[in-house]
Amino acid sequence: MKVKRYVVDSMPSALQKIRVELGDQAVILNTKEIRKSGFLGIFGKRQIEVIAAVPAEQASQPKAVPEKPSLVPEKKSPVLSRVEPQPEVLKEIQGMKELLIGIASGSGGQEKVPKPLGKWMQRLKEQEVDQKVIDYLVEQTLRSFPSIEQAEPDAIRDNLLTQIEKIMKEGILLEPKIEKSVNMVSFVGPTGVGKTTTIAKMAAHQMLHHDRRVGMITTDTYRIAAVEQLKTYANILNVPIETVFSPDGLNKAMKNMQNCDLIFMDTTGRNYQDEQYVQQIGKYLAEQVVQENYLVLSLTSKYSDMKTIVDHFATFPIDKLILTKLDETLSYGAVLNLAFHYPYPLAYVTTGQNVPEDISKIESEKIARMMLGVADNHGSS
Known part of the structure; x- marks a missing residue:
């Protein structure tokens, strides 16, 4: 089993790196938000830690020219560390493997969106939300519930609202202004x-x-x-x-x-x-x-x-x-x-x-x- 840890600014960036370095058979073991230390330990930058794994015999060679998921400049890859996966964790994620791989590759994930998410994804399409953004929201929402099929509809709705707000808050100026130094x-x-x-x-x-x-x-x-x-x-x-x-x-x-x-x-x-x-x-x-x-x-x-x-x-x-x-x-x-x-x-x-x-x-x-x-x-x- 080959396991790698990634520290990235967004999940699309992580998915792309995982595909390139571990191949299309990789699975994601865990994700969590971390905060990179800032000045005097405050004002730290929020990032995402992703643990991914692939059986050693299925690990693929890095691809020469990966397709970037967006126009945001790629950050330098962080130092990777090895984490031993737990057997029960591997068993739990096996059932979601095909769906996650479909989302990561940009093909197939759309057709396998669970029914509880179906109407919301249709709504986002009608709102002209880009497919890569929709894939990202599906992936994030699935990770928020042990079983999406058993989740309450209001909980799914509120989770999607939170995910959408989070993306926008990272790109919106909370207090826009023109500095005094600007002529x-x-x-x-x-x-x-x-x-x-x-x-x-x-x-x-x-x-x-x-x-x-x-x-x-x-x-x-x-x-x-x-x-x-x-x-x-x-x-x-x-x-x-x-x-x-x-x-x-x-x-x-x-x-x-x-x-x-x-x-x-x-x-x-x-x-x-x-x-x-x-x-x-x-x-x-x-x-x-x-x-x-x-x-x-x-x-x-x-x-x-x-x-x-x-x-x-x-x-x-x-x-x-x-x-x-x-x-x-x-x-x-x-x-x-x-x-x-x-x-x-x-x-x-x-x-x-x-x-x-x-x-x-x-x-x-x-x-x-x-x-x-x-x-x-x-x-x-």
Whole structure:
């Protein structure tokens, strides 16, 4: 019997490592959360310890090029230690072996989801939750109950809510803010996602609640209406605004606003599947100031389109994501998918056109309940 211990940031990462190092016949003996020591023993990072095993005669050679389960950069493998498995533990997991292997390999697990989980997995599919995320939730839920077939339906529901909230909390900024050291905040994203209105909301919030002198820059000269819209907001807020026609003109605009504490920059919203256009936008993000860059995505978009946009910005300094139009959709799976697959923190969500009211931090519990279609703490659906 070959046994290995893994310390990882997520179960998808562990499953991939186990497949590569131990092969498709491996089984998982135990999982538990641990906390990596931090500064002075506090602020430790939460990780998962996974014990996996495979019969010595079935241990496979490592595969040369493993398929990554997500876009999150892989961490260095921790030191492995050997643990002697208990016979009763091996006997207990034997019945679940095929299901776990199916989930780990990404094939077959979907068809073998136990009946008590069936309606919830169907609900997540309808919410456009990515299949890898669903597989992960199935695996985690099965590990939470000695027998899923005998578990109470409410207990299964609550466990799923907890698992979904946990994923989102790891990707959501609990208290998003713009640090005092930041001089410029830029916004990129496709046409129609609500960048300009989002800028107005955040600018007004900085003025009203943080007493900062704000200025605005627009580079969206491609659409006259977008320029006029931002100018209207600037006039209402009584803040200066500059129109920039090329990256070379950005320095001049910044000098004209040197008395401002914080500058908000709107960029052209066009086809982000055009690599040349994305490269052009990237030139505006390279300004030599303390700058924070937000990628704005609409929750009314398909997740596959959102994924394409995020992937195209992978080489640029995107700091945070803003999700708009929560009030215009009944599908919330993209929030979970983005938190699971990408390293960019989810900062804000918008829920309407009112300035500055309709923008807030993302509430993971509320999104999780809406995603599963269960009543919130106040009794609404």
